[in-house]
Amino acid sequence: MAEAVNIKRLAQELNISIATVSKALNDSYEISLKTKNRVWDLARELNYTPNPAASNLRSNKTKTIAVVIPFVANNFFSLSIMGIEEIARQYGYHVLIYQTHENIEAEKAFTNSLLNGRVDGILTSVSSSEDNREYYANLVKKIPLVFFDRVYEDLDAVKVTTDDYEIAYQATEHLIDCGCTKIAYLFGLENLPAGKARFAGYLDALKAHGIAPSAELVVNYLDGEALNLEQIKKLLEKFQPDALFSSIEEFIIPAYCACREVGLQIPDDIKILSFSNLSTAKLLSPSLTTISQPAFEIGREAAKCLFKILHKKQLDDEQNIILKSVLIKRESTGC
Amino acid sequence: MAEAVNIKRLAQELNISIATVSKALNDSYEISLKTKNRVWDLARELNYTPNPAASNLRSNKTKTIAVVIPFVANNFFSLSIMGIEEIARQYGYHVLIYQTHENIEAEKAFTNSLLNGRVDGILTSVSSSEDNREYYANLVKKIPLVFFDRVYEDLDAVKVTTDDYEIAYQATEHLIDCGCTKIAYLFGLENLPAGKARFAGYLDALKAHGIAPSAELVVNYLDGEALNLEQIKKLLEKFQPDALFSSIEEFIIPAYCACREVGLQIPDDIKILSFSNLSTAKLLSPSLTTISQPAFEIGREAAKCLFKILHKKQLDDEQNIILKSVLIKRESTGC
DNA sequence: TTTAATTACGTAAACGTTTTCGCGTTACAG
DNA sequence: CTGTAACGCGAAAACGTTTACGTAATTAAA
CATH class of the missing domain: 3.40.50.2300 (Response regulator)
Incomplete structure (x- = not known):
């Protein structure tokens, strides 16, 4: 708390510019290995971790995804979340959870609150109480989004479901x-x-x-x-x-x-x-x-798809992924 | 996406300064009701929502809390999360979820990644695999933290448990x-x-x-x-x-x-x-x-305590809250 | 040898807020 | 009429990054 360790501090101690420090931390090709090592060592020594808010603000990336589901206290969804978490961790992403309680208004309110750059993408299993298709038809144009299990058809988005x-x-x-x-x-x-x-x-x-x-x-x-x-x-x-x-x-x-x-x-x-x-x-x-x-696998698969989209990798042909139940x-x- | 609507935009349209807009949005006493209404109306009309990253960066508040637990696919924990979510929503906070899988290293890694201002506070139920007491003894000095159910004793932090x-x-x-x-x-x-x-x-x-x-x-x-x-x-x-x-x-x-x-x-x-x-x-x-x-109530109670701390309200005498099982x-x- | 390309780094602007400070206007007491 | 608050607002700095661009030094090509 006391001695805020940030990029400026690292730059001062090493007598180099903050731009160099930033690039070194991000492993930029512009920086020599020697300098990188000096930066990395000091960063580790001082326990430096980048300020997420500053980073988000500048880069427009949050390394965070949101999961919007009806309930977490449900065997299917909690297993799905486990699958999602596993993949998110692999990619170094954080996971925000929102429960709609099957309330369509809460559903809209939450997702709307995510559109200002709070998250990079959304995974959702929609509320069953009412038809909210129109809302999602609009939403998918605004933010990377993958549906799982409870989906709307004919929307321009990836959907992971079962047979x-x-x-x-x-x-x-x-x-x-x-x-x-x-x-x-x-x-x-x-x-x-x-x-x-x-x-x-x-x-x-x-x-x-x-x-x-x-x-x-x-x-x-x-x-x-x-x-x-x-x-x-x-x-x-x-x-x-x-x-x-x-x-x-x-x-x-x-x-x-x-x-x-x-x-x-x-x-x-x-x-x-x-x-x-x-x-x-x-x-x-x-x-x-x-x-x-296969709740766990559905979560995994949905998360994988979202990360493919976020990293601009071409999605393997199909937008609909269907897993088998047993x-x-x-x-x-x-x- | 196209027409980024931010404070500057509001200020331009209304022909006032961005400072005034910001203060109006935050309902500052410095601004007249008339101006506030103009700002609020336009904000609603343009669907303005503040950029969280910018806000976090400047104010050092994220309106986000983290929940660090062994698993989410567990009846006790998923119910606790429901309780936590309920309170968080009342306060307008977002909830990040981290699963440690009872892995003490993951536990440390996650919580460390939260110390750079990613969240305002942490709710945790610790891993049972090993004794991680020393780590938490340090952690509680660095960030507001409330333990629930699985706690360490004699730490300077609020603990919500059962009998x-x-x-x-x-x-x-x-x-x-x-x-x-x-x-x-x-x-x-x-x-x-x-x-x-x-x-x-x-x-x-x-x-x-x-x-x-x-x-x-x-x-x-x-x-x-x-x-x-x-x-x-x-x-x-x-x-x-x-x-x-x-x-x-x-x-x-x-x-x-x-x-x-x-x-x-x-x-x-x-x-x-x-x-x-x-x-x-x-x-x-x-x-x-x-x-x-009472899993749900434990979650609620723990969240309430955390928000009391975050809002600097004095905690009612005791640091240990004990709920009754049945x-x-x-x-x-x-x- | 001259020129072009490459490497390694620095300067400074930018992201969208919040907040400190100051300034002009109005109202009112003296 | 002057002095003093109170009120309403604006200018500008600051938060900690990332990144476009510039530049000096070194190397490679001609």
Whole structure:
């Protein structure tokens, strides 16, 4: 604190100009190796680190990226962040985190606050509460941005997603293979391509197997665990489905509880399957069949793409990167 | 991007000096309300937002805090971050996240990189792999810092923790009340006050009930799920404990698996209890009795303390804030 | 030998703010 | 009418970098 060690100080001690010091620190070709070494040694000795604000101001680079997501306390997103962090660290970048809480206004406010040079780029998984497509259509023109998992289609930006349609189709077939014919669908992310693709996979699999979909068997996600519990209990009592296909993790607890409260045995009376990155899925009672998304890899991949853009490297042809999810069969689907 | 809108631009359009604009934006008493309104209106119209780098450089304030934690993909920490974020947003601060992966070198490297004015303050939960006390003893002199959950004692800094000793004592008594006399301890965070306090609570409760502790019944955490599974299986086979008291969440999966593989029924043959913030604890097979820490509140409280320090408000007397954990009894302790 | 190119470094401006200091105007007391 | 505040604002320096440009010394080419 006391003895501010900055470039000027280094320059004075070494009797050279601050320009030379700056260039030496940045390993410029203009500076001789001898001088560079003198600078580097003294910098290390005095524990010099460049002032980020000054550096940002002058160079217009912050070496910082922002991650804008609905929540961090969520298995998928926290794993994604781990992947992002890993790559960011490799590149020497810092990571700012913003949670939108699925609030579209917060989402706009945060991202807007990032446009004045606070960060070099943004990684985001958009809020599902409302359609915010127009906003993002504008945003992608203003700052390097990569979408992951929750994306908007047809925007001029890189998108890292998973094979939602295919895996949902495959999962539905699994339920059918297990003898289910009345498969209820717990619908989340309805406003987003991911949610629509999952639902489409479910519907198409039903049709391919000659099962007529029924709107009565579809439950839309509501905000609040208790509400969903009520919804699912009503569903179970009124329409007696023989399976629950949950498209988002948030339905798991209410689904299990609802079955218990209604007195249904899993998987004998009803089978359950859910999109989820829960590490304890195998310990649930009974263990839960899940569609597990490669959350960590999604984070890594998205971050890699962003850094390619930031470093102006040509992106390998495609703007859409699709990773594979995996269906992990466990007791809750019982076969 | 094109038409950089900055203070100079505002000043030109309004035909006043940049000093006046700056002061108006900061609501200085020196400026008349009339002028302020003109500035504010134009700023809004042109979508002006101050350049953070310039502002930071001049004022030495970043409106940014850092959170340095072992992992974000962890129920406790991700909840803490939610709490921190909530408070930070109220104060208009940005949040940088750094994961140490329990690596003491990464821990030092990150925090050192924050000392050049990148952030105004730090919130941290220290790595448990080694003792890094000396480093922090120095660090707290250089930057406002608040510890939460995983702290070092006797440092001149605010510490937000939980009642580890008391709740561990209480939990052990609960196991004893359920008839257990041979209670194994799955030991984590051994290098930290939290880990030591939990263990002490366990030991003291045993003694108070006339049960002699045994070193054979203590298993230390190893890095890697498989290793812990092996350890616990050996423990079960060699010493037949009638309860497992796990001091950290990471033991839950290996503990459950070990019991299954060895053929022990929970809670009939053996009871299990663990520190944990797992939201699915009640859905496990059988549901898990947990000590649940108020993770969200810890984050909130820690952030509040940091902002008090940053705003030079006097801290209410005490440097140690202790929140209460809660013991949630479920099937795995079966009584 | 002369000229051109290269190397190694310095000067100074610039990035967009904040803030100190000073100055002119108005209001009011004496 | 003069002297003194108070008010409202502007000029300019400062924060610590980066970088365009200039220049002297050395080397290579002619």
